[in-house]
Amino acid sequence: MITEVSEKELMLQREYIAKVKEINSKLSEIPLAHVHSFGCQQNVSDGEKIKGMLALMGYGFTRETENADLILFNTCAVRENAEDRVFGNVGALKKLKENNRNLIIAVGGCMVQQEHIAAKMRKSFPQVDIIFGTHVMHNLPQMIYEKLADRKRTLSIPECDGVIAEGLPVIRESKVKASVPIMYGCNNFCTYCIVPFVRGRERSRKPEDVFAEVEGLVKDNYKEILLLGQNVNSYGKEYGVSFSELLRRLDSIEGDFKISFMTSHPKDCTEELIDTIADSRHISYHLHLPVQSGSDRILKEMNRHYNRERYLKLVEYAKKRIPDVALTTDIIVGFPGETYEDFKETVELMKTVQYDSAYTFIYSRREGTKAAAMPDPVTDEEKGVWFRELLEVQNAIGEKAYERFIGKTVRVLCEGIGRTADGLMTGHSRHGVIVDFNGTMDMIGQYVNVKITKSCPWAVVGELVGDTD
Numbered sequence: 001m002i003t004e005v006s007e008k009e010l011m012l013q014r015e016y017i018a019k020v021k022e023i024n025s026k027l028s029e030i031p032l033a034h035v036h037s038f039g040c041q042q043n044v045s046d047g048e049k050i051k052g053m054l055a056l057m058g059y060g061f062t063r064e065t066e067n068a069d070l071i072l073f074n075t076c077a078v079r080e081n082a083e084d085r086v087f088g089n090v091g092a093l094k095k096l097k098e099n100n101r102n103l104i105i106a107v108g109g110c111m112v113q114q115e116h117i118a119a120k121m122r123k124s125f126p127q128v129d130i131i132f133g134t135h136v137m138h139n140l141p142q143m144i145y146e147k148l149a150d151r152k153r154t155l156s157i158p159e160c161d162g163v164i165a166e167g168l169p170v171i172r173e174s175k176v177k178a179s180v181p182i183m184y185g186c187n188n189f190c191t192y193c194i195v196p197f198v199r200g201r202e203r204s205r206k207p208e209d210v211f212a213e214v215e216g217l218v219k220d221n222y223k224e225i226l227l228l229g230q231n232v233n234s235y236g237k238e239y240g241v242s243f244s245e246l247l248r249r250l251d252s253i254e255g256d257f258k259i260s261f262m263t264s265h266p267k268d269c270t271e272e273l274i275d276t277i278a279d280s281r282h283i284s285y286h287l288h289l290p291v292q293s294g295s296d297r298i299l300k301e302m303n304r305h306y307n308r309e310r311y312l313k314l315v316e317y318a319k320k321r322i323p324d325v326a327l328t329t330d331i332i333v334g335f336p337g338e339t340y341e342d343f344k345e346t347v348e349l350m351k352t353v354q355y356d357s358a359y360t361f362i363y364s365r366r367e368g369t370k371a372a373a374m375p376d377p378v379t380d381e382e383k384g385v386w387f388r389e390l391l392e393v394q395n396a397i398g399e400k401a402y403e404r405f406i407g408k409t410v411r412v413l414c415e416g417i418g419r420t421a422d423g424l425m426t427g428h429s430r431h432g433v434i435v436d437f438n439g440t441m442d443m444i445g446q447y448v449n450v451k452i453t454k455s456c457p458w459a460v461v462g463e464l465v466g467d468t469d
Contacts, residue, residue, distance in 0.1 A: 003160070003161070003162070003163045003164070003203075004163065004164050004165075004166065005138055005163050005164065005165040005166070009138070010138065010165070010167060012142070013053075013138060013139060013140075013141045013142060014141075016141035016142045016144075016145045017053065017056045017057050017141045019145050019149075020057040020058065020141060020144055020145050020148060021056065021057050021058040023145075023148050023149075024057065024058035024059065025058060030058065030059070030060045031058065031059050031060070031069035031070065032059065032060050032061060032062040032067055032068050032069050032070075033051075033054045033059040033060070033061055033062070033068060033069065033070040033071075033072065034061070034062050034063065034064065034065050034067075034068035034070070034071045034072070035047055035050055035051055035054070035061070035072045035074065036072070036073055036074065036089075037074040037109075038073070038074065038075050038076040038082050038085065038086060038109075038111075039075070039076025039077075039078060039082055039109075039110070040076065040078070041179055041226065041228055041262065042181060042184075042228050042229075042230070043074055043075075043076055043109060043110070044173065044179065045179040045180075045181055045228055046074055046109065046134075046137060047074045048170045048171055048172055048173060048179070049137065049168045049169070049170055050072060050074060050108075050137065050140065051170075051171040052168060052169030052170045052171045053140055053141055053168065053169055054070070054072075054140075055169070055171055056169055057141060057144065065093065065096060066096065068103070069102065069103060069104065070103070070104040070105075070106070070144070071093060071096075071103065071104070071105050071106070072105075072106040072107075072108065073086055073089060073090065073106070073107045073108070073109075074108055074109040075107060075108065075109035075110060075111035075112060076109065076110055076111060077109075077110035077111040077113070077114060077117075077194050077195075077198050077366070078110070078193075078194065078195070078364075078366075079361065079364045080364045080365070080366075081364070082111070083111050083117070086107070086111055090105070090107060090121075090125050090127070090128060091125070093105055093127055094125075094127050097127040104129050104130070104144065104147055104148075105127055105128045105129050105130070106128070106129060106130035106131075106132070106140075106143070106144075107121060107125075107128050107130070107131055107132075108130070108131070108132040108133065108134075108137065108140075109133075109134060110134055110194070110195075110198040110199065111198075112131050112132070112133060112157065113133040113134050113135075113157060113197070113198035113199075114194070114197070114198060114367070114368065115157070116367060118131055118133075118155065118157045122155055129147050129153055129154070130143045130144070130147060130153075130154045130156075131154065131155045131156070131157070132154070132155075132156045132157070133156065133157040133158065133198075134162070134198055134199055134200070135158055135160055135162050135163055135200065136156045136157075136158060137165070138163075138165040138168060139156065143156065160200065161185070161200045161201040161203070162184055162185045162199065162200025162201060162203055163203075164184065164203055164205060166205070166209055175222075175445065176222065176223050176224065176413065176415060176444070176445045177222065177223070177224040177225075177226065177415075178217045178222045178224070178225055178226070179226045179228055180210065180213055180214055180217070180225055180226065180227055180228065181205070181227075181228045181229065182204065182205055182210050182227050182228065182229050182232060182235050182246065183202060183203060183204040183205060183229040183230070183231075183232065183234065183235050183236075184199060184200065184202075184203055184229070184230070185199045185200040185201045185202045185203055185230060186199060186201075186202060186230040186231055187201055187202045187231075187234070188231060188265065188267075188303070188305070189303060189370075190292075190302050190303050190304060191301065191302055191303045191369060191370040191371040191374075192302060192332065192335065192363065192364075192366065192369055192371040193366070193369060194366040194368060194369055195230055197368055197369075199230060202230075202231070202234050202237070203238070204234075204235050204236050204237065204238055204239065206239065207236060207239060207241045207245075207246055207249065210227075210246065210250070211249055211250065211253075214250050214253060214259075215253050218253055218254075218255040218257050219255075221445070222257065223256065223257050223258065223413050223445060223446075223447065224257065224258045224259075224260060224413055224428075225250075225257060225258070225259050225260070226260050226261065226262070227250075227259065227260070227261035227262075228261070228262065229261075229262075229263070230263065231263065231264075231265040231268060232261050232262070232263065232264060233264050233265050233268030233269055233270075233273065234265070234268055242272070243273065244270070244272045244273045244275075244276045247259065247261075247273075247276050247277075247280070247283060248276055248280075250282075251276075251280045251281055251282050251283060253282075256447060257282055258282055258283075258284055258413065258430060259280075259282045259283045259284065260283075260284040260286060260432065261284075262288050263288055263290060264287065264288055264289055264290075265290070266289055266290070266291065266304070266306045266310070266311050266314060267304065267305040267306045269287075269289060269314055271317055274287075274314070274317055274318050274321050274322065275321060277321075277322055278321040278322045278323075284430055284431070284432055285322050285323065285324065285325050285326060285430050285431045285432075286325070286326040286328070286430075286431050286432030287318055287322070287325060287326070287327055287328075288328045288329070288330075289311075289314065289315070289318075289327065289328075289329055290329055290330035290331075291311055291329045291330070291331060291346075291349065291353075292304060292330060292331060292332050292335075293331070293332065293335065293338070293342065293345075293346050294308055294345040294346035294347070294348060294349030294350070295308075295338070295341075295342035295343075295345040295346060296308050297342060298335055298337075298338055298342050301335065301336075301337060301371075301374070302332075302335060302371075303370075308345070308349060311349075312349070312352065312353070315327065315353050324404055324405065324408075324431060325431070326356045326431040326432050326433060327353060327354075327355050327356055328355055328356055328357050328358065328359070328432075329353070329355050329358050329359070330358070330359045330360075330361070331346060331350070331358055331359070331360045331361070331390065332361055332362075332363050333346075333360060333361065333362050333363065333383055333386050333387045333390060334362050334363045334376075334378055334380075334382075334383030334386060334387070335363050335371065336363065336371050336374035336375060336376035337374055337375060337376070337377075338363075338378065339378075340386070343386050343390075346390070347389070347390060347393055350390070350393055350394060350397070351393065351397070354397055354401065355394065355397065355398075355401075356398065356401045356402070356433070357394070357398060357401075357458070358390075358394045360387065360390055360391060360394070362380075362383050362384065362387050363376075363383070395457065398457045398458070399457045400455075401455075401457075402433060402455035402456070402457075402459070402460045403455045405429075405431075405433065405452045405455065405460050406452050406453065406454070406455055406460075407451070407452065408451070408452055409449055409450065409451045409452075409465055410429040410430065410431070410433075410435065410449070410450055410452060410462075411429065411430060411447050411448075411449055411450075412427040412428065412429050412435045412437065412447065412448055412449070412450045413427045413428055413445075413446075413447055414426075414427040414439055414443040414444050414445065414446055414447075414448055415427045415428065415444065415445075416444060417441075418436035418437070419436065419459075420436040420456060420459060420461055421436070421461075423438070424436040424437060424438060424439070424461070425437055425438075425439030425440065425441070425443060425444075426459075427448075429450075433459070433460055434458065434459035434460070435450055435452070435459065435460050435461075435462060436459060436460070436461045436462075437450040437461070437462050437463060437464055438463055438464055439464060448464060449464065449465050449466060450462040450463065450464060450465065451463050451465045
């Protein structure tokens with residue numbers, strides 16, 4: 001059952017926004033907020049909503065923590081090193097708090113939704129004033145007001161399956177690209193993954209709400225819309241609308257824009273979805289399909305609900321239906337109980353698929369997941385050797401992957417200054433490939449046609465031309 005935040009609740013938060021704004025208006029200078037989001041695109045999107053609320057409360061923004069009156073870290077729980085970074089950054093704020101007792105420090109998001117992390121944050125980091133989980137972000141105005149008015153320390157980590165709060169204000173990081181969450185949470189319970197425990201169960205936004213937001217962004221001249229969800233392929237079960245159907249509706253919007261999405265779970269990826277991409281006007285020819293392992297035994301231990309054969313059939317169908325489809329993936333090395341023979345099956349799958357790129361990680365233990373209790377006899381040193389072997393294979397594939405675009409003309413969204421050489425601009429093609437070309441600054445935010453002349457392991461280079469192929 002989907003729990004939507006009621007209009008009454010949102011109205012209450014708008015009242016707190018007004019109260020905080022009134023307090024801030026009496027200050028001699030505009031108070032500044034520093035907001036940093038760690039981790040995934042969903043966290044970045046949440047951070048944009050946090051900034052939207054803070055702006056309505058009368059805050060300006062600063063990149064420097066030293067200049068801030070309010071510091072907010074929006075955290076990630078997927079990997080241990082992300083949590084370590086947060087602890088380090090929060091610890092470094094102790095001195096700032098000692099020098100400025102009026103400084104407000106807030107830590108929210110996935111990391112502190114975990115009970116043991118929230119307890120550690122509360123006990124070991126007294127400089128933190130507000131600790132809030134993923135399900136109460138819309139209540140941030142109330143938490144800030146209570147701190148300003150009563151000097152009250154707040155801990156808000158409710159246990160629930162999650163909510164949907166429509167209509168929150170947004171300050172977007174880009175004037176060209178916009179992220180649009182279409183669903184939240186996850187029901188898959190992969191044995192290594194903490195997401196269902198910190199983001200709650202799957203819940204989709206109403207298709208009409210998604211359509212209205214995307215249509216509005218296109219009218220506002222945004223050129224790329226990134227649809228977000230922990231598993232976008234599961235979208236719409238509550239409304240009888242599949243993800244493929246949602247994509248077709250969004251593809252019908254008139255305008256000059258591109259639709260991309262992440263992340264796509266192989267167990268729910270269908271030929272219908274691939275056909276929808278192939279037959280579309282606006283949808284990216286990039287399919288991020290996290291395989292995690294090439295071993296059927298390990299996939300079963302991971303609770304992934306597909307096998308190697310099914311995965312490869314999806315890849316084969318995508319290559320047949322989508323012109324020059326760009327395939328990327330996620331791979332975990334050293335899952336508990338994985339043997340070198342299991343690992344070699346992953347290497348062989350990588351060679352078979354020929355990914356454009358792969359996000360590879362050494363297994364990170366997450367307390368509270370099923371995998372955390374599994375025997376893990378392989379040493380970190382040995383996992384490191386496997387990891388480097390996998391990288392060598394993918395790097396060799398990546399060096400040649402983009403050669404297929406040489407001589408072709410592609411449509412590119414110009415986004416900024418290039419990195420391959422001085423004087424070049426850069427952007428992404430419909431395949432999600434980085435393209436550097438001989439453009440000018442006034443092209444930023446526009447689509448241009450580029451003929452590819454050179455490939456690199458991570459990008460292609462080309463020259464401006466007239467019509468696309």
